[in-house]
Amino acid sequence: MGTYTDFAGVYDTFMDDTPYEEWAAYLLELLGEYGVAVPKITEAAAAERSIVVDLGCGTGTLTQLLAEAGYDMIGIDNSREMLNIALTKREKSGKDILYLHQDMREFELYGTAGAIICVCDSMNYLLEEDEIEQTLRLVNNYLYPGGVFIFDFNTIYKYETVIGDATIAENREDCSFIWENYFDCDSGINEYDLTVFVRATERGVTEEDGESFRRFTETHYQRGYTLDMMRSLVEKAGMEFVAAIDADTRGDVWEESERIYVIARECGKEHVNE
CATH class of the missing domain: 3.40.50.150 (Vaccinia Virus protein VP39)
Structure with missing residues (x-):
């Protein structure tokens, strides 16, 4: 959790x-x-x-x-x-x-x-x-x-059929993410790995850093x-x-x-x- x-x-x-x-x-x-x-x-x-x-x-x-x-x-x-x-x-x-x-x-x-x-x-x-x-x-x-x-x-139907082993990406002006999804049919567990890029200035970094982005990852597990x-x-x-x-x-x-x-x-x- x-x-x-x-x-x-x-x-x-x-x-x-x-x-x-x-x-x-x-x-x-x-x-x-x-x-x-x-x-x-x-x-x-x-x-x-x-x-x-x-x-x-x-x-x-x-x-x-x-x-x-x-x-x-x-x-x-x-x-x-x-x-x-x-x-x-x-x-x-x-x-x-x-x-x-x-x-x-x-x-x-x-x-x-x-x-x-x-x-x-x-x-x-x-x-x-x-x-x-x-x-x-x-x-x-x-x-x-x-x-x-x-x-x-x-539902299991959503994870297995709708999301499945998909990769989703979204690009915003100040942040972007890549969502890599994996579903295991045997366990019913859905794993999605999030990679997020956030403009550094949004997190208190000095203005001189300009277009710097910070990268972080999180892994989430859900069960259908x-x-x-x-x-x-x-x-x-x-x-x-x-x-x-x-x-x-x-x-x-x-x-x-x-x-x-x-x-x-x-x-x-x-x-x-x-």
Whole structure:
């Protein structure tokens, strides 16, 4: 899980065409549909239900958008570098967001939350099924009774057929990257090696260095899952499997779904410590 160190500094640059506002709007629809509503301030219990935890929040873009919609947000991420950027955004916006540097496999909260979300394929960084199950058990433990967990994941079909052994490159004025992708069918593990070039002046190097660029590399590993695998893990962790949605069509999941949203519901705490 030791990724998003140097890459954190240019993450938002390369993600600038990501439709975060559209994603946030859809998450708000799902939160409303599945019973989490922004509370009246006078209702103490409702205040707890209004808390939404963003697991794998990264640089906090989605966290900010949900905070602007009225939810009390907690962002959790395992990368200090990503969280530092999220904190800068919080300072600029003035939003009262709590950020925690924690591993999602071991995260801790001081109370319960009405909903927990985990999107942008963060769950795919969990490479073992028991890591997924442990995370789901923690989610179940920290959800308010009847609370919902909304997460997405990339499918084996996407890694094997759509991404495969591809090389992707993108050139910007101040930074560029080369993404070399490898998928192992036997293990279901997807490896992508990132090589990034960043203009040195952006990182505090003196102006005399002119067109100097700094090069760094990161290797990321993700695992593809099927819907059947995820459904089984959700239920094994003691949660109720509520629905699955194709992330692209927002309709039914099919054999060529590349990314899938799953909605799971808190279903009692008796399974958490088994």
